[in-house]
Amino acid sequence: xxxxxxxWLPQILLLALLALLLGWLGHNVLENMRERGIRAxxxxxxxxxxxxxxxxxxxxxxxxxxxxxxLTGVMNTLRVALPxxxxxxxxxxxxxxxxxxxxxxxxxxCGMLVETLRNIPLLLQLLMCYFALTSLLPDAAxxxxxxxxxxxxxxxxxxxxxxxxxxxxxxxxxxxGFGIEGGWSLTPEYLAVLIALxxxxxxxIAEIVRGGILSVSSGQIAAGNALGLTRLQVLWHIxxxxxxRAIVPALTNQYLNLTKNSSxxxxxxxxxxxxxxxxxxxxxGRAFECIxxxxxVYLSLSLITAALMNLYNARVALRGAA
Amino acid sequence: xxxxxxxxxxxxxxxxxxxxSTPLAHAGKTLDTIKQRGNIQCGVSSGVxxxxxxxxxxxxxxxxxxxxxxxxASVLGDPNKVNFVPLNSQQRxxxxxxxEVDILARNTTWTLTRDASLGLSFTGITYFDGQGFLVPxxxxxxxxxxxxxxxxxxxxxxxxxxxxxDYFRSQNIKIKPVVFEGFEASFKAFFxxxxxxxxxxxxxxxGVRNKEAKNPDDYVILPEVISKEPLGPAVRRGDxxxxxxxxWVAFALIEAEEGxxxxxxxxxxxxxxxxxxxxxxxxxxxxxxxLLGLDRDWAYRAIxxxxxxxxxxxxxxxxxxxxxxxxxxxNLWNKGGILYAPPIR
Ligand SMILES: N[C@@H](CCC(=O)N[C@@H](CS)C(=O)NCC(=O)O)C(=O)O
Numbered sequence: 001x002x003x004x005x006x007x008w009l010p011q012i013l014l015l016a017l018l019a020l021l022l023g024w025l026g027h028n029v030l031e032n033m034r035e036r037g038i039r040a041x042x043x044x045x046x047x048x049x050x051x052x053x054x055x056x057x058x059x060x061x062x063x064x065x066x067x068x069x070x071l072t073g074v075m076n077t078l079r080v081a082l083p084x085x086x087x088x089x090x091x092x093x094x095x096x097x098x099x100x101x102x103x104x105x106x107x108x109x110c111g112m113l114v115e116t117l118r119n120i121p122l123l124l125q126l127l128m129c130y131f132a133l134t135s136l137l138p139d140a141a142x143x144x145x146x147x148x149x150x151x152x153x154x155x156x157x158x159x160x161x162x163x164x165x166x167x168x169x170x171x172x173x174x175x176x177g178f179g180i181e182g183g184w185s186l187t188p189e190y191l192a193v194l195i196a197l198x199x200x201x202x203x204x205i206a207e208i209v210r211g212g213i214l215s216v217s218s219g220q221i222a223a224g225n226a227l228g229l230t231r232l233q234v235l236w237h238i239x240x241x242x243x244x245r246a247i248v249p250a251l252t253n254q255y256l257n258l259t260k261n262s263s264x265x266x267x268x269x270x271x272x273x274x275x276x277x278x279x280x281x282x283x284x285g286r287a288f289e290c291i292x293x294x295x296x297v298y299l300s301l302s303l304i305t306a307a308l309m310n311l312y313n314a315r316v317a318l319r320g321a322a
Numbered sequence: 323x324x325x326x327x328x329x330x331x332x333x334x335x336x337x338x339x340x341x342x343s344t345p346l347a348h349a350g351k352t353l354d355t356i357k358q359r360g361n362i363q364c365g366v367s368s369g370v371x372x373x374x375x376x377x378x379x380x381x382x383x384x385x386x387x388x389x390x391x392x393x394x395a396s397v398l399g400d401p402n403k404v405n406f407v408p409l410n411s412q413q414r415x416x417x418x419x420x421x422e423v424d425i426l427a428r429n430t431t432w433t434l435t436r437d438a439s440l441g442l443s444f445t446g447i448t449y450f451d452g453q454g455f456l457v458p459x460x461x462x463x464x465x466x467x468x469x470x471x472x473x474x475x476x477x478x479x480x481x482x483x484x485x486x487x488d489y490f491r492s493q494n495i496k497i498k499p500v501v502f503e504g505f506e507a508s509f510k511a512f513f514x515x516x517x518x519x520x521x522x523x524x525x526x527x528x529g530v531r532n533k534e535a536k537n538p539d540d541y542v543i544l545p546e547v548i549s550k551e552p553l554g555p556a557v558r559r560g561d562x563x564x565x566x567x568x569x570w571v572a573f574a575l576i577e578a579e580e581g582x583x584x585x586x587x588x589x590x591x592x593x594x595x596x597x598x599x600x601x602x603x604x605x606x607x608x609x610x611x612x613l614l615g616l617d618r619d620w621a622y623r624a625i626x627x628x629x630x631x632x633x634x635x636x637x638x639x640x641x642x643x644x645x646x647x648x649x650x651x652x653n654l655w656n657k658g659g660i661l662y663a664p665p666i667r
Contacts, residue, residue: 036441282479
């Protein structure tokens, strides 16, 4: 009993000290803000947002409360981060395998891709991708139709959408007004973020995959070969499952990075969380509160991602004494 | 590479610093700090033609820039003792709150929210403006009401973003805003054809059109003025003395125009004038500077260095500039405008 107390006491003290320090900092922030005539509090999240958001998954308009604007921002972050994670993983695996290919052409090509993309700042790639899209694509008024029923222009990619309000049926995009209306649309901002983020993350994932595969001991592979398995069979049944042990923890980092990197999209006008928070911050003047909301959201997203990846990691990790 | 996050970090640091510094009253300290430092930190835009724009040598010019120079001449005796700090729409308020700049002279609209909740005070209105729309001529638009379903590029952190929503909501027209954090990205996207219209203050539109368009004549400003944008300098709240100086230097420039005093004739007027109002303004009569904590030549130096309000206007945004903006509301009250300075007495 005494011993347990002695063991816990320093920790409890440390925790109390930390809480005290945080409390003191918080108090001082609020005090200083009050002193300078800056108001504080989270009630403003319930007031009407008052600004429009260019694209949203659910219905949103300026008369809704501000927290709905934040939610729209979070959804937009996820709408780009999730598909980008999937694409980056698939693409990264391919590039990683490519770098290990026996044939020098794919090996060199993949090597070049990795070295170029990972050494150019993401922000630059994002801007380049965006301005390439907006200058190369035709004006909204002269949209091209790559496939029947779809349109591509500076206003984005328009595809037929399945709608059930009020009746089920296809909502076809149509030439109207300033360009195309109706259907399901992907803006050039969204496409640019998706492409840039996927490519940038893919090359890092490629290196992780390559490293993971190289970490599989050659004895295991030789054993596979001895059993008469083909190269692909060895890869699929032996190398990859073993490599996953090394890959998954590092992959978690990449997904976390990718989600946080999506905040760079503010630069090109994609309304993800940070962009919405910036607008909210400037309309309401609540810099401190808006940043707290953004940090809380990213922290939650990161913790959820990490938890899911840890679960998966536990499944692929070596079990038992081995 | 991660500018947004860097800025967040900066803000956090600012907050941390303000957290660590115990609350302190600091009335009257700005002027002392400026004198000690030997220059004025003046927050300006990152490059809006006519208002604040650096040339290739890094020398700033513009309407807002001249106000800071006038204040520096008044306070430090030298219009060049100003350090210009470029701020985008988002950064400007934290910069004034944290003390990074002494004055914000950056085409900033005076609104209740900003005045009452950001820890700053607007010292007055130096430019009466309104928000409008810039559109490519080839769209053949004649009214903003034709912008139904249009995509409109706008910079975040501005009053413009909210006015945009307000205006089209009141008109029952749906539009799609494309919101950029940076000024450059916002107009680049517009000129690349991403948006059918660009919106900001009309003075800003004129700047963007003349400075950034490949061919300015391909673009027109629509007739609708959808908001009031009273632009003026702001200072940190809590230092009434500094507030008064900034406010009265601006008034002095307006008074000078009303009294017919220009950069060219100021010395002869100073030597000859028997008008008590002019003598007070130029320091040959009662000492008006003492009350502001300055010397008697405070207004003389300001006017001498940048000219009167009309000259500042003409040089930067009026007939002698590329913007060629009309005086409009910004004319003197006795010449058809609403510019009116309280007496220097
Ligand atoms: N007057 C408006 C708008 C001012 C504003 O920020 N305008 C933009 C567009 S002209 C600008 O100056 N951008 C320059 C920059 O961010 O550096 C306000 O106070 O919110």
